[in-house]
Amino acid sequence: MPQEPDKRVKVEGITPLDVVELPEPLRTAMNKLMRKGSMTLSELSVELNLEMVEARQLGQMLVEKGLLTLVEQQADGEILYRPRWGHTRGRSVPLDL
Amino acid sequence: MAKIISIHSFRGGTGKSNVIANVAALQAAKGRRIGVIDTDIQSPGIHVLFDLNEEEMVHSLNDYLWGKCDIKQAAYDVTSHLGPDIKGQVLLIPSSIRAGEIARVLREGYDVGLLNDGIHNLVEDLKLDLLMIDTHPGLNEETLLSIAISDVLAIILRPDRQDYQGTGVTVEVARKLGVPRMLLVVNKVPAVFDPAEVKAQVERTYECEVSAVLPHSDELMALASAGIFALRYPYHSVAVMLQQVAARLVE
Numbered sequence: 001m002p003q004e005p006d007k008r009v010k011v012e013g014i015t016p017l018d019v020v021e022l023p024e025p026l027r028t029a030m031n032k033l034m035r036k037g038s039m040t041l042s043e044l045s046v047e048l049n050l051e052m053v054e055a056r057q058l059g060q061m062l063v064e065k066g067l068l069t070l071v072e073q074q075a076d077g078e079i080l081y082r083p084r085w086g087h088t089r090g091r092s093v094p095l096d097l
Numbered sequence: 098m099a100k101i102i103s104i105h106s107f108r109g110g111t112g113k114s115n116v117i118a119n120v121a122a123l124q125a126a127k128g129r130r131i132g133v134i135d136t137d138i139q140s141p142g143i144h145v146l147f148d149l150n151e152e153e154m155v156h157s158l159n160d161y162l163w164g165k166c167d168i169k170q171a172a173y174d175v176t177s178h179l180g181p182d183i184k185g186q187v188l189l190i191p192s193s194i195r196a197g198e199i200a201r202v203l204r205e206g207y208d209v210g211l212l213n214d215g216i217h218n219l220v221e222d223l224k225l226d227l228l229m230i231d232t233h234p235g236l237n238e239e240t241l242l243s244i245a246i247s248d249v250l251a252i253i254l255r256p257d258r259q260d261y262q263g264t265g266v267t268v269e270v271a272r273k274l275g276v277p278r279m280l281l282v283v284n285k286v287p288a289v290f291d292p293a294e295v296k297a298q299v300e301r302t303y304e305c306e307v308s309a310v311l312p313h314s315d316e317l318m319a320l321a322s323a324g325i326f327a328l329r330y331p332y333h334s335v336a337v338m339l340q341q342v343a344a345r346l347v348e
Contacts, residue, residue, distance in 0.1 A: 015209050016241030020273050031275035034245045037217070085210025088238040090203065 013086025014067045025049070030067070033083050038071065041079040100220055102346055103230040103243040106253040107263025109140075112284045113253045115317070115326070116342065117231050118146035122325040123343040125176065125185035129226040132172070132219050134158065134190040136212070136243060137233040138202050141192035145322045147175040149189060157193040161215055162207040168215040169222050180328055188223055209242055216246060227347060235263075236270060244271050249278045249346055251308070255285045256295055261302065268303050280308045282342060287313055308345040309338050 019030045029047045033039050039047070045055035059081055062068040069084040104120075106113045114137075121131045135143050135158065144154070156171040172188045179187065193199060220228050230247065232240040244250050250271050254260040264281070271279055281303060283295055292310040299307050314335045317326050327336040 016245045088206035090206035
């Protein structure tokens with residue numbers, strides 16, 4: 001599981017369209033992150049059924065790939081992840097509308 | 098009670114905005130504080146049902162997405178437009194109806210995180226009991242975001258083969274986005290159809306609850322978006338069904 005995101009190209013943030021295309025169980029985790037707004041390392045570990053060390057490696061990888069942002073180290077040292085939202089793609093529209 | 102409800106249809110003309118406006122008004126009539134956000138940036142229209150004129154729109158969702166205003170500044174209290182018997186409130190966040198502003202947001206795109214924050218901030222800052230999201234037909238980023246963060250998704254469809262196919266796509270995407278609760282509303286059903294049969298067939302096809310089968314109504318068509326049907330004709334059979342939809346959505 002942690003190997004798969006490593007193959008993904010780096011993106012400047014994520015949009016829901018990207019989430020739909022993610023493989024499981026990454027998609028479920030991102031869905032929950034979008035709905036909750038943030039997730040601790042422990043929650044990510046439970047959600048993906050990974051050991052804490054593996055979850056931390058995966059989280060770090062997703063941060064490096066531009067899907068998540070690590071927002072703060074909470075008082076108890078717990079790591080908190082948030083989706084790193086991207087920008088929708090603009091498209092060509094006649095300027096003289 | 099659900100906090101965020103998205104109403105969507107894969108194709109245009111299903112009566113989506115009409116259903117939203119009616120449900121919002123009926124919930125407000127019960128004393129609830131309802132927000133309605135028009136994320137149909139490409140073809141906004143729900144403001145017409147709430148009788149909000151373009152001249153009254155100092156700010157819109159577009160301005161918020163461009164960082165010109167706070168999301169609260171784009172919220173308009175349209176309760177007084179609904180009539181005297183509304184105990185609660187309806188606050189509408191319209192999208193701009195100006196062609197240049199529609200073109201700009203399509204051309205430049207926008208920050209998805211800003212829209213996400215705006216939707217969540219609306220619920221908190223305006224102390225809403227319920228926020229209803231009017232989406233653009235089909236699938237685009239606003240729609241997917243709405244689905245991704247909603248507690249409930251209602252999909253409106255007509256008994257039409259194109260609608261059936263498109264609804265299948267929406268249901269599949271909604272399941273991928275893990276929406277907690279999904280309902281279908283079949284609208285504009287011709288009188289020659291058996292509503293029970295339509296309900297059974299749609300539920301079987303999508304393995305999803307159909308909360309109402311609304312018949313085609315000449316009276317609703319004749320109103321032509323010049324008001325809220327369920328408030329104007331509260332004893333009409335369609336109005337009674339809309340009350341059932343409103344109740345089912347917020348359960």
